[in-house]
Amino acid sequence: MPLFAPADCPRLIVKIGSALLVDADGVRRDWLTGIAADIADRVRAGQQVAVVSSGAIALGARRLGLAKGGRASLEDAQAAAATGQIALSQVWAEVLGAQGLTAAQMLVTLDDLEDRRRYLNASATLDRLLALNVVPVINENDSVATAEIRFGDNDRLAARVAQAAGATGIILLSDIDGLYDRNPDLPGAMHIARVERIDAAIAAMADRGSASGMGSGGMVSKIEAARIACGAGVALVIASGRVDRPLSTAARHTLFVPEKRARARKAWLAGRLTARGTIVVDAGAAQALAAGRSLLAAGAIAVHGAFFRGDAVTIEGPAGPIARGLSEYDAREALKLLGRRSEEHGEILGYAPRSALVHRSHMVLL
Numbered sequence: 001m002p003l004f005a006p007a008d009c010p011r012l013i014v015k016i017g018s019a020l021l022v023d024a025d026g027v028r029r030d031w032l033t034g035i036a037a038d039i040a041d042r043v044r045a046g047q048q049v050a051v052v053s054s055g056a057i058a059l060g061a062r063r064l065g066l067a068k069g070g071r072a073s074l075e076d077a078q079a080a081a082a083t084g085q086i087a088l089s090q091v092w093a094e095v096l097g098a099q100g101l102t103a104a105q106m107l108v109t110l111d112d113l114e115d116r117r118r119y120l121n122a123s124a125t126l127d128r129l130l131a132l133n134v135v136p137v138i139n140e141n142d143s144v145a146t147a148e149i150r151f152g153d154n155d156r157l158a159a160r161v162a163q164a165a166g167a168t169g170i171i172l173l174s175d176i177d178g179l180y181d182r183n184p185d186l187p188g189a190m191h192i193a194r195v196e197r198i199d200a201a202i203a204a205m206a207d208r209g210s211a212s213g214m215g216s217g218g219m220v221s222k223i224e225a226a227r228i229a230c231g232a233g234v235a236l237v238i239a240s241g242r243v244d245r246p247l248s249t250a251a252r253h254t255l256f257v258p259e260k261r262a263r264a265r266k267a268w269l270a271g272r273l274t275a276r277g278t279i280v281v282d283a284g285a286a287q288a289l290a291a292g293r294s295l296l297a298a299g300a301i302a303v304h305g306a307f308f309r310g311d312a313v314t315i316e317g318p319a320g321p322i323a324r325g326l327s328e329y330d331a332r333e334a335l336k337l338l339g340r341r342s343e344e345h346g347e348i349l350g351y352a353p354r355s356a357l358v359h360r361s362h363m364v365l366l
């Protein structure tokens with residue numbers, strides 16, 4: 001079970017389903033207190049942890065007395081989410097606070113993680129929060145997202161968040177301890193402990209609909225999340241949250257083995273994006289990049305092309321192309337920063353600068 005060992009996964013995303021957080025009496029505070037203690041243990045052991053928390057709709061629907069768990073209409077779901085989210089964040093702030101941890105709330109929509117500029121923003125914020133040892137608590141911004149721009153389920157949201165946060169592991173906690181070869185209620189259903197490749201046979205095993213009827217995911221969206229995660233080089237575990245300290249209990253689970261990370265990242269950058277421009281760098285910067293560093297403006301000597309923040313650019317050294325990555329700046333701004341030290345950037349730009357021209361977490365060496 002490598003994923004459960006903190007040392008193997010410097011950044012972890014834990015996704016918690018609605019049925020674990022809320023029951024007929026409201027928030028399951030005792031359980032939450034337990035998982036907050038689990039998270040605190042991991043943070044103390046040096047792991048950075050972000051939580052993707054469902055439960056806003058379920059909680060809000062209870063408070064407002066809405067039918068069908070608040071899912072009778074989109075308006076109901078949005079009103080329930082708006083009501084439930086504020087209570088949910090309060091509970092998270094309290095239970096994490098009791099462990100000496102600081103919680104931060106991030107509400108995101110599909111667009112925030114698919115649009116490349118906004119993806120960089122979300123990514124930089126997550127990176128900063130995690131580096132500060134704050135625990136981001138993330139949910140979909142259900143109260144404004146309409147059907148067309150919703151993730152709809154937090155399983156896929158967790159997979160996208162993991163990508164944006166540069167995490168290498170995801171644990172999906174729900175009311176089931178993993179994938180079964182058929183509906184787990186059927187006699188003879190077999191638990192699958194490890195999935196190397198998500199093929200048609202695996203997809204067919206996913207049973208539609210979640211057992212609790214509270215969340216919106218079910219196994220289908222968990223497999224979809226695993227597909228996104230593994231394709232991005234992130235390991236994903238489906239485990240049961242029906243125990244008191246789920247992150248410190250070595251219980252049965254399903255592990256989805258990721259594709260090799262370097263290859264996955266390269267494919268993502270190479271396949272998804274055509275380079276819109278080139279940043280030429282000096283020999284010193286070329287060396288720094290080869291050592292795994294970010295590209296700083298001080299080492300850049302020329303900018304070609306009309307790219308925008310979030311576009312892919314090729315980075316060229318004295319001996320030719322050396323890397324490809326997402327630019328943190330529009331070409332026009334990058335041009336102004338050429339050869340200038342980071343301390344000068346704020347004044348040149350007139351606003352708080354980014355930490356690099358191309359951050360190492362959005363770059364692959366060619």
Ligand code: GLU
Nearest residue numbers: 055056057153154215216
């Ligand atoms: N974002 C929804 C909520 O907070 C949950 C979505 C899901 O069920 O996965 O209630």
